[in-house]
Amino acid sequence: MxxxxxxxxxxxxxxxxxxxTTELNFTSPFELLIAVLLSAQATDVSVNKAMAKMFPVANTPQAVWNLGVDGVKDYIKTIGLFNTKAVNVIKTCRMLLDLHDGEVPENRAALEALPGVGRKTANVVLNTAFGWPxxxxxxxxxxxxxxxxxxxxxxxxxxxxxxxxxxxxxxxxxxxxxxxxxxxxxxxxxxxxxxxxxxxxxxxxxxxxx
CATH class of the missing domain: 1.10.1670.10 (Helix-hairpin-Helix base-excision DNA repair enzymes (C-terminal))
Known part of the structure; x- marks a missing residue:
């Protein structure tokens, strides 16, 4: 062509x-990161439905960490691969708290180091949250x-x-x-x-x- x-x-x-923009619903880089992480092999619609219940209760790394793996599972059990994803969400929140002061890093290597976050997820976050090309x-x-x-x-x-x-x-x-x-x-x-x-x-x- x-x-x-x-x-x-x-x-x-x-x-x-x-x-x-993305069809995932989010109001912060952290909400976007979690939504994209959950959207692997799942529809945006299913993620939005689950996050519409979870984010009003917990939408920061500390608040989601406080839910624990079982608490996150309760919110995302309608999403494919929810067991693995719940573990990754909690591990990611811990790393954000320990390594990045609870903020989503505007850095590809740091994003790809988070559990469950690969190149595609990092690209979405860098593009949609931070305006990278x-x-x-x-x-x-x-x-x-x-x-x-x-x-x-x-x-x-x-x-x-x-x-x-x-x-x-x-x-x-x-x-x-x-x-x-x-x-x-x-x-x-x-x-x-x-x-x-x-x-x-x-x-x-x-x-x-x-």
Missing amino acids: NKQKRREILERLRNENPHP TIAVDTHIDRVSNRTGFAKGDTVVKVEEKLLKVVPAEFKVDVHHWLILHGRYTCVARKPRCGSCIIEDLCEFKDKTE
Whole structure:
């Protein structure tokens, strides 16, 4: 895909949604960190429902730590992998308290050192909480990038590297939100909704649907 076509795709996505953000509900970097940590292999809707009950009770590292593993489990038992996630949440809170004065660090290495936080989660937090031009590649972004021809790669890291290379600076802060939403609602996995896609004429996918 050439530079001009990529730019047109990004401009159309921006025109449709000038101020995109995550569909996870949060009011602080800590709430975002916990929500993203819980969203692995789970839907944003399920995380939002659980956090709507937990955050009014506990939304700081100290308050969540005070809940303990069993207390956190009670709030997140509707979310996939909740046993492991509850342990990671508590360990993360302890590390934030011990190493970062209870604050979420604006630092990739420090974020990735937290239990249950990988590169993708760190990218989301750095981007959405702190405005970094990072691109968190999930299954939706991987699919959209490869299917459209926008940024091909056989691993999520390679897709991320390609996106960082080909996306102009002015779009970098918002591009991962646009691509996630496009993959979630239009360029869906089994049968993409090409007929209602605003970039259908620019997309290089060969097996388009009506």
